[in-house]
Amino acid sequence: MATMGDESTPAAIQEQGRHFSGEQRAAVRDVVDYELLFDCIHCGLCLESCPTYVLTRAEMDSPRGRIYLMKGLAEGRLDLDRDAVRHLDLCLQCRGCETACPSGVRYGRLIEHARGYVEHNWRRGLIERVRNRLISAIFPYPARLRIALAPLRFVEQLGKRGLLRAIVPPFARDWLDLLPALNEPMRLFPEDPEPGARLLGRQTCDPEIAGASRVVVHHGCVAQVLTPSANLNSERLVAAAGYQVVKLARTVCCGALDIHHGNVERAREFARVNVTELAASSADSIISAASGCSAVIAQYGELLKDDSKFAAMAAQVSARVTDLSSLLLDRIRRLATYSLGGEFRATITYHDSCHLAHGLGIREEPRELLRSLPGVHLVELTESDLCCGSAGSYNLTERAMARELARRKVDNIIATEAQYVVLSNPGCEFQIAAELKRRRSPVQVVHLADFLAMAIAGPGRLAPSS
């Protein structure tokens, strides 16, 4: 344990990790990758980037506090009890602390490992166990999710969703609020026989640009059921920009939900299927409408590094992950002239989805793209990269903290006076839309792909599709 004096200087803390003997290493519990803990020099610069610390002001709900906790558990100085589990459960795994950390602490990897330790060593209460099993058994499987949602779809067709909301218990009301309308037709960017003709101008038909690069959109699990337009519009937009869109023969969940729940073994099973399919697609670039999925696919190299059959292939797949805005901007930057459609007059703001900003480091590209749309005025959002509380299934399992974060996010959104809030992750879309609806706010939440489709084609030119 670090003590005051020379041993607590940043260099001394990191030295402790480097000089840990094999015998000492063998004595620690398998809570985390132990040496990674010593990258933390306890400076506290991450604290104000941590949503749970910002709300609670409790050290143990900060990244630094959780790192102390993990170290104490690993060294056997602390036992896994209800309090310890609580502080680890409350972490959103948003990785805001990684962006803020000057010492390169790989907090995401630490908490993923620690979550696995909790799941293997802590017996949760019956309600939590049943809830977590249901989430784990339904959400990663699109067919099961469609069946589970069928009764609600029917209730909605009868126009009774509001009535249902009024009579269900509060926890179910919160869950119901998160679900978008299930029977609305999608609004899709028109398919264009001439790649690039509408989006970027005739120059994209230059063979050096058009068709030069293959792109695959990973459709995910929940996203393909609840926001299919975001995936389909992503495909149509990159096709319109001259990329060759390739489809996967089979798509399974990226594994994010399992990683959040400490079930890394099943995440690896999903990863092996996706790696096989993504490698077989020979895509040069991999994107997803769910930035949470993109960030996990970008981690496959790490996740499967000890799997002799998949390690190399997984690393190659991970290296190809990018996002829609980066691909479109790449085309724009190569062209002297391009067209992003007619004028679409709107004031918008942009919310940074955690895994796009903190996981993939993509912040400027969506903003630059949005600013380049004729008529669009982008207003910066205060705390744009502070988690909205969605965080995988966090808004289902940690409802109170998730609601507080949604309120804070929506306060900031309303203060921009924007008509639209644009973002790159369906989970954030549902979370923010639910809070806006509760406030009866007219602000519309739109996925980046859907917004680009609407702004570039013009709302009247989107093709309705069931």
Ligand code: SF4
């Ligand atoms: S991942 Fe997010 S919630 Fe967890 S400690 Fe880091 S900043 Fe805080």
Ligand code: SF4
């Ligand atoms: S995680 Fe990074 S920023 Fe936070 S206390 Fe440790 S070294 Fe400092």
